Amino acid sequence: MTDVLLIWPPHVPSYFNAGHHSPLYMVAGHLRRRPGAGRVDTCEAGTLSMNWKGVGDLLYQGRYDVIAVMNDFDAVDGLARFAEYARVLSPHSRLITFGRLSSLNPGYFRQFDLDAVVQSGDYECGVAHYVNGLAESGPETAPVAGLPGVAVRHGKNWIEPGGPGDRLAPEEWSLPDVDEIPYQDYDRFYAKDEHKFCGIPFRRELVVPAARGCPVGCEFCEVPEIFGLRERRMTVDAVIDYIRDSYARHPFEYVAFYAPTFTLDRRWVRELCERFIEGPVSPQWKCATTIHHLGEELVALMGRAGCVRISVGLETLEAEGQGGLPRNKRIEEERFRTLAQWCDAAGIELNAFVIVGLPGTSVEGTARTVEFARSLGARIRPTMYTPFHEMTGDMTTHQVARFNRQLISGEPVLGEAGDNGSGDDGTDGDGTARRPEADARYAFLFGREDRLTSVHERIPQQDPR
Template identity: 50%
Template sequence: MKVLVLWPPHVPSYFNAGHHISTFLTAGHLRTLDAVDSVRAIDAGALNYTWKELGDLLFQERFDVIAVINDFDNVDDLPRLLKYVRTLSPGTKVVTAGRLSAQSPLSFREFDLDAVVVGGGDPEAGVAAYVRHLAEPSGPPPAGVALRGQDPAQAPAGLFLRPDAWVLPDVTEIPYEAYERLYQRDQNKFCGIPQRRELVVPAARGCPVNCSFCEVPTFQGLKDRRLTVERTLGYIEESFARHPFEYVAFYAPTFTLDRKWTAHLCRELIARGSKYPWKCATTIAHLGDELLDLMARSGCVRVSVGVETLDPAGHDALPRLKRLEQERYERLAASCARLGVELNCFVIVGLPGTTVAGTAHTAHTIRAAQGRVRPTVYSSMDRLRAAASPEEAAAFNRQLLHPDDVPDAETAQSLYGLVYGREDWVTPVTERVPQRGTDAVPERSTESLERAR
């Protein structure tokens, strides 16, 4: 069986290389299946594919299966993609999996899809289950998959893979040079560090914090699953030996949730000379001065945390452990400043209960303490899960206020000013990440080489 794993062409509203890694995790997992002869993985979004290029690929290759990785903002052109597939390669089966279908499987019923991987399991496990189903149609129904015409609620439960079953991405097929370009303008408030090459390490999945505005509990489960420290370090060392990476981005919902694991990793990095600058995301509740000091000594240059709001009026919309007093934030910010670790703070604009003034005060307090503000617009995952159409699901894009949540026009514009208003501040972290020597010539990704021919 010949398979294409595709992140589809689209105009991104936000970019995080960690989200795109699902494309290559899925491809790697499919390569372990006996029923699969070949797999190509293409991030057509980051590579700025044209529809002509995609048409050439579909017509010339005639894949047996295309697995489309879906996300919150990449399905706007899904009908066009499916039209091209049905016209240029009519025998191809199309399955989709990703963050959006895990939250809102009902909204995919209108698309011309053969299967949808729904919530309650890892995306690569769902795609693999569908491929096995095509190879052996008489077998049991594919776990975590709604077949064409099937009610997603009736799909069998999916499978959350053990970490030792994760097939870590092959860095030579990931278009890291394209990702680097997307991070160049720091004012976009994307997650990467400008002018430096990032290695994404998918270290952990799952989170028990269970915020109502976060997709992780449905997409990855409430239980923390993570690689061993030894496998994590092995992947970093191997990847840096193969490609001119300059820092590590640990892709994990709550990186320091397992403090013993984190401390073990830090000590091992220190023993290796702290030669890999790195960043992570976690919660303030899962940090402490002792752990933060160890992280800084091991090479940590940025910690992203969900501040969400410092406005007490918004605390009812947050889990108890994320209800943050300003004094507590300022203590953490002072520790980060002392240790040379940038504090990247997620702030939710339009969080229920908050005001424009309260949100503006949150942003001002963060900046005054030398923090980086990364704003996003509130979206309720509970309401997204009930969305029954693509149009309903698109309203929860974290870029615009949901129509039902829009206040008066003046207030709405003030809120948008907090997200889209001009800010000239640029992260100083770039200077803390050494550049590789000029003799380190980037090894271009497989797909980049294909397009250059």
Template identity: 50%
Template sequence: MGKIVDEPRKILVIWPPQVLSYFNAGHHLALYQVTGHLRAVYPGAQVTAIDASVERLTWKDLGSRLFQERYDVIAVMNEFDGIDGLRRLVSYARALNPDAPIVTFGRLSGVNPRFFERFDIDAIVENGDFESGVVAAIEAFRDRAADAAGVHLRRDGSWAAPQRRGDLLPAEDWYLPTPDEIPYGHYDALYFDDANKFCGIPRRRELVVPAARGCPVGCSYCEVPLIYTRKERRLTVERTLQYIEESFAAAPFEYVAFYAPTFTLDKKWMEELCRELTGRGSPYPWKCATTVHHLSEGMIRSMGAAGCVRISVGLETLDPQEGALLPRAKQKSAVDLDRLSAWCKESGIELNCFVIVGLPGTTIEGAERTIEAVQERGGRARPTVYAPWELAGPDLLDHEMAAFNRQLFVPGTHALTDEELARGYDIVFGSQPDVTQVFENIPARAAGPALRPA
């Protein structure tokens, strides 16, 4: 372990340099929420957030910062596709900022924490909120006798698993970043080509609003219950709207992206949100992600009136035999899709359907049929490859772990023929005919106060 810190004076929160396989601004939001939380917990500290992948930093840029700033603690965010630069980042930190303990947090350590024991780091956040996990690690760095809820600690050359789950923060304690903290200009460029099937809407700038954490649906391939539990926590409608209003007044955002595992889970909350937005004249176009099960005709009508322009749903598959592999709430048919697509069309909402290619027990042909059904109904399909997390053990090599990025079929975990593999990859990487035009429904705004430059 690096030097045990007293009250930290300088903390670095960083996403390592890498070529991203996928971009979703909501997934990167935790970097800035952790940063803001640390500033509140350690008010005398200088806490810096760097998304080196998005900001296109070179290793020289990063090395210079590590050497000149000499951070007291380094918190590294990990992701499903975010380990490529981790080993190199750690080597730079150990050479240029050697006294700083290193803790990693993120979605990948939430499903495979012991994989990170091979790296020369000092703590691994497994579960609980990322903010509380990083704080627990820092306090353990300060007191070698302290336990750290939800955090694996390395002491005297060996690793100790946490004795209890990580802490969950009340929603009122979540930090909501200000627009100038986030490199939104870079986000615009990443979303520009909609054929990549990233989650953002091209040609318009989104404000990400972290509305909820936790989900009771219980999909086996989802990390949310493992990290945040199956109990949902949610911002109040009042704070949600206040954040949107303040952010739109401060910078030239053009639509809102609500970031929540199942956005329409709480019906009363949705009714209040739609009522408040409609009462204000529906000034903010917005999008969200949820399940088919948690939508109704009346709710969609209210959402459309309140400014909703896109609903994304975890459709996954339409094949009845395949659907049995999914949680009951996800087992939907073509009839359900017919209803949902009709409701969305009537309300002027684009329907975006997540489809899983390679789900156990399914076929490539089934995935092709599901996507065709979505497109025939005027929807947009976003395919990803199934990642069998139950097979992602701690002994995987870096390149083996990198294959679980939801874009590649993991070698040795499927029985697909070469022809089926080629068809599967054509679904994900081939021509995408159903690119969005929904930006035409979102008014463009004149440039306002400057955001972080691209």
């Protein structure tokens, strides 16, 4: 038997979305279903509730055969330190990493003291291939190699994957075990709506990972490259069963559907809504989708079925900035106004994703997009344009951390190659001033926010159990 620890190392998150954390628990569930599986533990040390002493205790006492480290766009500032702790306190353990960043920029992780990197396919498949390979070959043999979607280190060299990573059918997914998720920590992140995180403040969220993959193909989105252009979606029955079971075990107050384009399959959404209306499972819920995949009748049905928030990728209303968007993402003001009217009539909060710095857009145009959406009552969730395709494997941790949808990725990093302290990077040499355009962009993300959501008032509170 192989004992496995799945861990998110300590770091200060730049952003929090509980849906992005669900893979940690889905990979754990998948490994537990393996024939002859050993102990599989999870640890979210990235929710600001654990210190390095606690991590050290876990590593030293756990004696895990494999430690699978989850990564994300900017959750890498503690990776080198974690690897050092693991090598010192659990020297017999093999280290493998998986996550969004290693799927987009796998070469970056080869600078760390790791044994393997999942770089394509579903995370569950990559980690399971490696764990199974070790179990079959034995810990003292040469490292397993030729695995689908997994690069393996051998000495100072890396052995490339044996082919692209595998993908699971929805019925093979292991949904997160709600008994092991630190919801009290999640609640703290969502409590301040001025941070513009996806969750609803003052109410506990159950994430339901309903679908993977998306055919829309936005070039600034990681979903198609990681999970494919073809959508894979759970059955309505499976969704209902998971919600019913989870609500029976914990005091959840609303459901967050984690799906790239929730209303891509309108027939599926109608069936789900009808089931919610019929009961007995009738939660309040939210989702994210595109404006193109919504209609007046569907929005009205969603409202009757308990939907309290719809998030859409508005991105920009500037014509000059829409040329790089897929055709069905090029939205005119009147179309957005119509959607806002539908949502208002259905009692649904409209949440608009706006991209700051999108090629072809201006600061003034972004301001007009934001103000127009707000004039219709929409909540705004801004992010910085992030060209993931520009990342390279030889980047430093500071450079990679710029690709976090909050910082401008193209600006030089102070103290690194290309910065001579002369102000060429947009500062006066000591970092005390920024270029006016950059400062104006940052104002959208980090300026004071006084328009806070009230959607939690539509969601009844549960008595804690």
